[in-house]
């Protein structure tokens with residue numbers, strides 16, 4: 292019976308969406324409720340009623356003799372006859388005179404199917420259906436497999452219809468801009484408009500998704516990092532994108548210096564600072580991260596030490612594929628006299644990286660080794676704050692955050708690293724297990 296509640300088999304192989312072809316008529320078990328007090332029975336009825344999109348399982352009975360009576364359409368997989376109902380539930384129903392079962396024919400159409408049901412029906416039997424998407428403002432972002440591309444426009448139409456508040460559906464193409472980290476994309480359905488406004492924890496971000504980086508899967512991390520920033524602290528965001536660390540920190544009242552090399556990210560970062568009324572707390576820069584660190588951040592920290600400023604400095608480095616290559620900046624950052632002043636209140640670095648995991652490898656250990664290797668210093672209990680697993684990128688690839696303090700040993704320099712890492716042919720870092 293379960294197989295009856297799917298779109299008709301005739302739609303298999305469809306490449307141009309014809310919504311009219313998705314209608315079926317099925318015979319469903321129905322329970323006559325009469326004029327019973329529904330509130331009392333609802334918890335029981337909910338266990339058995341049929342759940343379909345845009346379908347109310349409890350409806351008025353269309354019998355002229357019984358104008359106020361209601362019926363409940365039941366899920367045929369769970370129940371076919373009164374006896375299929377749980378003993379206790381059956382008693383409650385009987386006590387309320389609900390015992391009358393019958394069958395009714397009902398028609399379901401395209402509007403009643405979920406996107407996965409539609410796609411499963413049109414795809415070749417057993418083929419993998421696109422099972423995840425990102426929603427970025429009014430835009431649905433897909434990453435289709437090669438085998439799904441022959442039906443890509445149909446897939447686009449289905450997502451446009453089925454995902455609420457969607458105006459555009461795009462598919463990620465196989466190219467990613469390696470510097471600015473935004474994806475090339477093809478519009479599959481809807482408006483050819485990639486300008487979006489996204490809300491994240493109450494902050495608004497406006498940007499053109501075709502020209503800047505945005506990843507909704509980082510929203511928790513954005514919130515977590517900003518929670519570390521206390522009153523009087525300063526945030527230096529080296530790879531700021533359109534501002535998901537910078538804007539909330541600025542709105543908290545913290546001073547922020549935010550930088551991005553992509554002129555478009557810089558443009559939207561500036562706009563978003565205005566949009567979110569960050570009260571002039573954010574200064575934006577459009578520089579290479581190395582120059583930003585060596586000039587703007589360095590000078591600002593020295594200025595703060597000279598005036599005895601309160602609070603800590605947080606340096607966010609969220610460019611996980613490359614940020615470790617910037618770590619050498621810190622070992623040569625200050626002369627000895629400056630370093631002595633700076634390390635009285637060591638600045639905190641939040642470094643993001645990817646690690647590739649072999650069998651039974653610990654991502655925390657790998658991330659620590661990677662940072663130590665690139666920094667040229669061991670992260671001791673004195674300097675290391677946290678190593679956090681940000682997200683699983685793919686089966687063997689994790690995005691990690693390593694938060695550590697630029698203590699005297701790092702700024703002035705001794706304690707070489709103990710282990711070495713090699714870079715494998717995917718560009719990720721793997722533990723070579725070389726004890727130095």
Ligand SMILES: C[S@@+](CC[C@H](N)C(=O)[O-])C[C@H]1O[C@@H](n2cnc3c(N)ncnc32)[C@H](O)[C@@H]1O
Nearest residue numbers: 470471504530531532551552553579580609610
């Ligand atoms: C992974 S994104 C992170 C953006 C933002 N922090 C977020 O969480 O959404 C990295 C950003 O670094 C910028 N970027 C890439 N190379 C850079 C460089 N050498 N200097 C400064 N920014 C750079 C990219 O344009 C991109 O916006």
